[in-house]
Amino acid sequence: MKYFFFLSFLLFSGSVFSQNKTELLKLQIxxxxxxxxxxxxxxxxxxxxxxxxxxxxxHENFHAASTMKTPVMIEVFNQAEAGQFSLGDSLFVKNGFKSILDGSSFSLELGRDSxxxxYSLIGKKRSIKDLIIDMISQSSNLxxxxxxxxxxxxxxxxxxRELGAKNINVLRGVEDMKAYEAGLSNSTTAYDLMLIFEALAKGQAVNPRADKQMLEILRLQQHTDLIPALLPKEVEIANKTGWITGVHHDSALVKLADGRSYVVVLLSKNMEDMEAGTQMLAGISKIIYDLMINNP
Structure with missing residues (x-):
């Protein structure tokens, strides 16, 4: 594919970011x-x-897939900071939920979940903090x-909305098939996810202490086949992925060794070859990383 020639050019072009040449990078990506x-x-x-x-x-809308789990985490921390509950409190693990369409019951399939x-803890209690870690690091739908x-x-x-993310919409939980078939799905834009990660980086999502904890959880991410895939292992990355058929997303705060940080969000849809699309997006992440390294 021709994009490999662009990759080669960009990886060795140390001046792309200098003299306001970001437009060149944009055109090539x-x-x-x-x-x-x-x-x-x-x-x-x-x-x-x-x-x-x-x-x-x-600003184009995409099915949010599991990227919506970052906003959910932020709201859990937000309510905990407001004193509505403690992250150390426990909830019963259950597998029965109500559709937002008509209130009918649905449950999740073990084989379709991370x-x-x-699932072995159904009927038992688990702390809210541990459930957040399950949701982010393993992308647990349950x-x-x-x-x-x-x-x-x-x-x-x-x-x-208070963070300025005007278009991201979290309407429902995962695997609410009646709502899905009625066109009620969670959605996002790359710009909104960028705003959310920028707020976390600046301690403005909830507060500096809570945001630091959330970034620590995001750094526990076990799904690393997109933004982190081609980057050096020592790079500090806090990210949340999302994928369904034809869709593979990633959103991340990347911290470099010199202390600089950047946010990158990559979204996709309508892909017929998921592997090729994922490799391409991982390559874009590497382009951006290399250019940041070469242009302090």
């Missing part, structure tokens, strides 16, 4: 997107030099639904 089957979006911002940013289809260990029921999706959206 856009060319890679165009030559890859599917639809893609990018939001990238250097938090130490905010004019160093690249946006492509940043974090299988949680933990997610339990936590959404705790805080209410409407409150998640309210908090996102």
């Amino acid at each position: 856009d060319s890679i997107f165009t030559e890859t089957q599917g639809d893609f979006a990018l939001a990238f911002k250097d938090l130490s030099l905010e004019e160093r940013s690249v946006y492509i289809n940043e 974090g299988e260990h949680l 933990a997610t639904n339990i936590l959404i029921e705790l805080v209410d999706a409407k409150n998640v959206n309210k908090s996102m």
Whole structure:
């Protein structure tokens, strides 16, 4: 594919970011997107030099998949900080939820979920903090639904609007098939996810102490086949992925050894070859990392 030629050019071009040349980077990444089957979006911002940013289809709506679990985590911490409960409190692990469409019951399938260990705890208690870790690090859908029921999706959206994320929508828990078939799905944009991770980096999502804890949880991420995939293992990455058929997303705060940080969000949809699309997106992440390293 032609994008490998662009990759080679960019990886060895140390001056792409100098002299306001971010537009060149944008054009070249856009060319890679165009030559890859599917639809893609990018939001990238250097938090130490905010004019160093690249946006492509940043306001286009995508199915949120599991990227919506970061907003859910923020709302759980938000309510905990407000004294509505403690993160050390425990909830019963259950596998029965109500559809937002008609209130009918549904449950999750073990084979379609990550974090299988949680199903062995059904009927037992687990701390809210541990459920958050399950939801983020292993992307447990069961933990997610339990936590959404705790805080209410409407409150998640309210908090996102307060952070300036105007288009991200968390409507429901995972595997609510009646709602899905009625067109009621969680959605996001690359720009909104970037705003959320930027707020976490700056201690403005809930407060500095809570945001530090949330970033520590995000760094426990076990799904690392996109933004972190081609980066050095020592790079500090706090990320949350999301995937369903034809869709593979990642959103991350990347901290470099010199203390600089940047946020990058990569979204995709309508992909027929998930492996090829994922490899391409991992390559885009590497382009951005190499250029940051070469342009302090």
